[in-house]
Amino acid sequence: MKLTELIQKLNLSVRSAKGNLEREVTGGYASDLLSDVLANSKEGNIWITLQIHQNIVGVASMKDIAGIILVNSREPESETLEKAEAEKVPIMVSEMPTFELIGMLYSLGIVGTKQ
Amino acid sequence: MRKIRADLHLHTCLSPCADNQMQPTAIIEQAKKVGLDMIGICDHNSAENVSAVMKAGKREGLAVIPGIEITSQEEVHILGFFNTEQDLMYLQDMVYDNLSGENREQFFGPQTVVDEWDHVLGTNHRLLIGATNLTVEQIVKAIHNRAGLAIASHVDRERFSLIGQLGFIPKGLGLDALEVSTPSSIKQGYDYPVVTFSDAHFLEDIGKSYTHFMIEDVSVDEIKKALHNEMGRRIIVR
Numbered sequence: 520m521k522l523t524e525l526i527q528k529l530n531l532s533v534r535s536a537k538g539n540l541e542r543e544v545t546g547g548y549a550s551d552l553l554s555d556v557l558a559n560s561k562e563g564n565i566w567i568t569l570q571i572h573q574n575i576v577g578v579a580s581m582k583d584i585a586g587i588i589l590v591n592s593r594e595p596e597s598e599t600l601e602k603a604e605a606e607k608v609p610i611m612v613s614e615m616p617t618f619e620l621i622g623m624l625y626s627l628g629i630v631g632t633k634q
Numbered sequence: 635m636r637k638i639r640a641d642l643h644l645h646t647c648l649s650p651c652a653d654n655q656m657q658p659t660a661i662i663e664q665a666k667k668v669g670l671d672m673i674g675i676c677d678h679n680s681a682e683n684v685s686a687v688m689k690a691g692k693r694e695g696l697a698v699i700p701g702i703e704i705t706s707q708e709e710v711h712i713l714g715f716f717n718t719e720q721d722l723m724y725l726q727d728m729v730y731d732n733l734s735g736e737n738r739e740q741f742f743g744p745q746t747v748v749d750e751w752d753h754v755l756g757t758n759h760r761l762l763i764g765a766t767n768l769t770v771e772q773i774v775k776a777i778h779n780r781a782g783l784a785i786a787s788h789v790d791r792e793r794f795s796l797i798g799q800l801g802f803i804p805k806g807l808g809l810d811a812l813e814v815s816t817p818s819s820i821k822q823g824y825d826y827p828v829v830t831f832s833d834a835h836f837l838e839d840i841g842k843s844y845t846h847f848m849i850e851d852v853s854v855d856e857i858k859k860a861l862h863n864e865m866g867r868r869i870i871v872r
Contacts, residue, residue, distance in 0.1 A: 553799060553802075
């Protein structure tokens with residue numbers, strides 16, 4: 520499924536890299552420990568987190584993540600947005616808490632990355 | 635110039651996760667017993683026992699550096715050390731303004747405020763185990779605004795460490811040093827000086843990790859010079 524479809528189906532608000540939403544999502548990863556995301560996420564994953572620090576962009580770039588969804592209506596810091604624009608990393612905001620959001624993603628066919 | 639053996643990251647009975655025996659008199663006694671020349675007190679998100687330990691240290695002839703361990707909104711622990719208690723209290727006020735919740739002793743442990751003779755003065759009711767809504771950048775900046783030293787705690791651990799929580803050290807953070815808990819995890823290639831302290835929560839852990847400073851006298855300014863390799867001051871890496 521493409522990012523654009525997820526955005527529409529889950530009513531996500533796009534905060535950065537609006538020209539980079541046509542990518543195919545390969546699966547999902549959820550964690551707020553960025554060292555864990557570095558170790559275990561996969562290329563093309565959608566990443567669900569509550570962290571809003573600018574390092575989320577660095578991690579997403581390093582791992583070639585398709586996009587980041589921030590939960591609970593958390594807004595990225597301004598430095599995070601600047602970096603995300605520069606690195607063309609899509610950041611989206613959901614009103615849902617992590618549990619509900621992942622449930623919805625799963626029902627849309629986005630599954631976790633098997634180890 | 636003197637070679638000073640320092641363990642600057644000790645908790646007291648004010649930290650909910652620290653042992654109740656971490657009282658000023660006992661801390662000073664143990665620190666002297668294990669051969670430390672200088673200690674620092676860094677409780678979680680509070681500094682209400684610093685004055686008591688400093689007085690006990692003065693009484694027994696051991697240098698005590700005033701400090702605090704602040705939890706950022708990313709759940710990263712940052713140590714702040716100051717020249718004066720006044721500067722430290724300024725930071726404590728900022729932390730309190732940005733820390734919500736009330737401690738539940740039965741879940742997290744007691745937060746006891748004591749005097750320099752270990753007499754109980756009261757209990758801190760704030761949720762000291764919690765995270766502030768300050769970012770790591772805001773915390774480092776606030777520490778530096780009061781001429782303090784900002785050191786990222788135990789970066790060799792997964793939880794509550796700068797590298798564990800945020801994956802890597804954010805560019806331009808301007809820390810004074812990184813702390814590791816075990817000397818063997820000192821790696822080359824960090825952009826910052828590396829020190830090692832114990833993060834003692836129990837008496838027997840005091841001085842288990844320490845750093846030698848070559849400095850003129852015991853003060854935060856001298857430590858700062860040593861970290862930045864200025865005027866002959868330096869840290870001695872084992």
